[in-house]
């Protein structure tokens with residue numbers, strides 16, 4: 001027989017471990033939200049920060065608990081609903097003392113860091129977002145004119161030609177049969193060329209909600225974390241991190257959703 005003290009010691013360590021793991025799973029984080037301004041006569045964009053935080057959190061909910069649903073002032077979120085890395089980041093914020101604006105700043109930082117690409121399978125399970133455009137394109141059947149409308153435009157935000165595909169209502173049945181959610185695809189062409197500079201996608205979430213997700217493939221066809229835009233102020237090209245910059249232009253302040261069609265007039 002070994003030393004009974006040692007046996008007890010190991011038991012205690014194991015118990016601590018168990019308690020620690022269980023409580024980590026169940027920990028509730030209380031996140032204050034940026035103010036939610038309901039006055040429609042005011043600048044409606046004032047709700048963008050608030051809605052960005054909720055949009056970010058909803059990227060991770062597989063099935064949100066009733067009692068942790070969004071409120072106007074704060075959201076209670078169980079760490080069990082979040083990927084470990086995100087839970088750690090938010091818990092850290094809790095330690096530092098939180099305000100709605102600090103929560104927004106953290107969410108913006110995470111949204112700019114490619115977090116949406118990393119966890120894309122949570123919101124897009126049945127329809128996988130591939131690492132490479134060539135693989136993605138194979139699933140889309142862009143040549144099928146029943147599913148897709150196609151237009152070629154001179155884009156102000158890109159300063160060059162864009163070819164835009166959008167799933168159309170009349171082809172919804174056929175689209176669903178191919179396992180495709182509603183979406184828009186925009187291919188931006190290099191100036192004076194038919195080569196694609198970047199391909200951007202906006203895909204409806206598969207949970208029946210109103211929000212859409214944003215993805216970019218670069219000129220080599222790799223899933224990327226940003227694309228290029230012309231700043232509204234001048235004609236200077238600027239880097240827009242996805243999905244954060246996408247969300248600023250593709251926000252519908254009346255419905256308070258992030259969608260495929262941009263807000264007009266846009267500014268960011």
Ligand code: HEC
Nearest residue numbers: 155166184185186200201202214215242245246249260262
């Ligand atoms: C500066 C504002 C702005 C930003 C930032 C922006 N968009 Fe857009 N987006 C537009 C505008 C305006 C259009 C309409 C087409 C055009 O004029 O180029 C559009 C159209 C689109 C379309 C076609 C939608 C349709 O069905 O007609 C897609 C796809 C798209 N954007 C994806 C993205 C993605 C992905 C990002 C982020 C990487 C993004 N956009 C960021 C303004 C913006």
